[in-house]
Amino acid sequence: MAVAEDAKPVSLSKANEENRSTPLLDAWKLFRRNRGASVALVVLSVIIFTAFSAGLLTRMGLLDDRTGAQARHTINPANMDSQDPYPDPGVCARDQQDLNPYWCSWLTPEALVLVQNQHCNRPAVDLNQKQWCYLLGGDSAGKDWLSQTIYGAQVSLTVGLVGATMSLLVGLVYGVVSGYYGGRIDNIMMRFVDFMYGFPVLVMIILMQVFFTQIAREYQDQNKGGVVGFVLDLNKSMGGLLFLFIALGALNWIGMARQARGLVLSYREKEFVEAAHAVGATDRRIIFVHLLPNILGPLMVLETLAIPGYIFTEAFLSFIGLGVQPGTPSWGSMISQVRERGGFFSNRHVLLVPSIALVLTALSFNFLGDGLRDALDPRLRGTH
C-alpha cells in the first residue's frame, strides 16, 4: 500500500518532466553539455557586450572616441565627482621623466615623444586634468589601441552577424522555393546557382569594393540627391559598412541556397510531409510548420561556422585598404597600420592586440558552431 502511494507521485513527476522537455530545451541541454561551446558563448557574450557598450564607455570617459580623438581630455574633472574617475599609476605629469615606464612604456618611441609633446610639455596643462594611459599600447599617431580594438570589434561583429543573416535569409528563401516547388523552377534556379559558382568570389568582392570606395570618395563632399545620395549618405554614416555588406552579400548566399535546397529535398519525401499533404495542408503551412523548423537548425549551424569567414574577409579588405572607410577603426586596418609603420621590427605587442582579438572571435564562433551542431542538427544526434 505504502509502496504504491509512494510510487504514484514519482511517476507523476516523471511524466511532468517529460512534458516539459521541448525540442529547444533538449537542444539547450545538449549545448550545455559541450564545454567548449559554453565557454565560447560566454566569451562571445563578453566581446559583444563590450563592443556595443563602446559608446557608453566613451561617454564615461574610459575610451577615446571613434576617430581617435582623446575624449578623455575633453572631460573636465570639475564636472565630475570628486573621486578620480580613472586612477592610473602611469599618469604623466608635466615632467618628461614621469611619463616613463608604467603604462606608457607600451608606446612606440615616436608616439611617446608625440604624447610627451602633446601632454606633458604643453604649456597650459592643467594639473587637475588627468592624463590618459594606454592599457594596450597605442600607435604612432597617439591613438589608444584599446579603444581602437573595441571599435574594431563593432565592425567585425556587425559584418559577421549581418553577413550571416543576409546569406541565411537569401539562401533560405532561394533554396526552399527551388527545392519545394521542384521541376522546371528548380532546374532554372539551380542552373543559375551553378552559373554563379564559377565566379571567383574574392576577386569580385575586391572589384566591387574598389568601385564602391571610389564612388564614396568621389561624392564625399558633394550632396547628391535622390536614391544614390541617400545610399551614399547612409554608407558614410555607417563608416563604409553598407557597401561592404552589399559586396559580401552579393555572392555569399550561393552555398547556403544549395544547402537549403538539399535539406528541403530530403525532408520533402519524409512521411510527415506526406501526411500533411494527405490531410490537405497548404503549401504555406507545410513550408512554415513542417519544413522550416527542421532545416533551420542545420542551416544556422552552417552560418555560425561561416561567420569567421565574413570577419576574415572584412579584415583582409580593410588590410588592403578596401574595407571600411579610412578613419573607421577595424582590426584589419590596425594590422596593416602596424605593418606599414614597420611594426614587424619594433613595437610588436601592438600587432598582437588586433590579432588576438580576431583569433579569439573566430575561435569562439567555431566552438559555438560545433556546440550548436551537436544541439540543433538532429541528423547528428547520438553520433558523438
Next chain:
Amino acid sequence: MIKFLIRRILAGIPVLFAIMLVTFTLSHLLPGGPFSFSGNNRKVPEYLVRQLEEKFGLNKPILFNTWNDGYYPDGDDWKIIGYHTETVTLGGTKDEIRSKTEKVLRVDMLDSQFWNYVWGVMQLDFGPSLDKSQRDQNVQVSDEIAARLPVSMQVGLFSVVLGFTLGIPLGVLAAVYHNSLIDNVAMFFAVLGQATPGIVLAPILIIVFAVELGWVPVADQKNVWREGPELSLYYLQILALPVLTLGTGMSAGIARLTRASLLQVMHEDYVRTARAKGLRERVVIYVHALKNALIPVATIVGPLLAGVLTGTFVVELIFVIPGLGGAFVDGVAGRDYTMIMGVTILYAIFLIIGNILVDVMYTWLDPRIRFD
C-alpha cells in the same frame, strides 16, 4: 563520362563570358583611367591621354558601338546601317537650300572595347598591359601572367602538399584515439588553425622566425621566386613562411574532415566484417577504413588548389611575392584593365576546372556514383 565532361566544360563557357562581362563593366566603371597618372604620379596632359587611349583602343565605346557614340573611323569592313541627310537652309525656309550633305552611316556594332577584347581572348590574345611602367615596353598580359603564374603555383602547390601531409595524420590520430586527450588536443589545434587568418599568422611568423630567430630572410632578395624551384637552402628558407601560413590553415580543415570521415567509416559494415575476421586493429584502420575515409578528403583537392591560387593575396602582399595576387591588386589600383581581365579569367578557369575535378574525383574514387 566523356559526355559528362564535355557538357560541363561547355557549360563553363557562358559562365566565363558572364564573368568577363561583369569584370569588364565593373573595371571600366571605376573612376579614373590607366593613363591619368604618369610614373611619378603626376597628372598626364589631356592630349597625351587621348593619344594613349587611341593607341590602346580605349577611345572606342565600352560595350556596344552605336552611331550615337560619334566614333566613325574609316575602314572597309564597316556595315552601312543607314543614310542621314542633312540640309542647311537659308532663313529657315525650305525653298532656299544652301547645301545638302548626305552622310552614309557606317557602323560596326561590335567594334567596341569589350567585343574587341572578347575577340582577342578567343584568339588567346589578352592584350598589352596598360600598367604605367609596362605599356611603353609593349608587355603582353599573357607574358606577364606566364611569368607570375608559376610563382603563385609554387606557393599554392607546396601549401596543399603541406596541408595534406599535416592534416591527414592529425585527423587519423584524432579519430583513432576518439574522445581521448590526443583527440581533444588535435582538434583544438585544428580549430585554432582554422580560426587564424593569414593576416594574423603571417606577421607572427615573420616576427618569430625572420626577425627574432633570424632563420629565414624577411623577403626574397635574390629573385628566387621568378627563377623557379631550385634545390637550395635559400629557396627553402624563402618558401617556408608563405607555405606555412597557407598550409596550416588548410591542414586544420583537412584534419577535421579526415577525422569526421574516418569516424563515420568506422561504423560501416565492412569494417565490422574486417574486425570479425580477426584482423589486427591497425590493418582494419589503415587498410580497410582509411582508404574509404579519404574519398571526401581527396575530392577537396580541386577547389583547394583553385582557392589557394585565388586566395594568396594576403601572403603575396606580406611576403612580397611577385605572384598573381599582387598583379591583380596592382592592376586594380592602376586601372590596368587588361591585367584585371586576364587574372580574373585565369582564376575563373581554375575555379571551373576545380569544380569539375571534384565531380570527376567522386566517380573515380567511389564507383557507386555515376553520372549519366
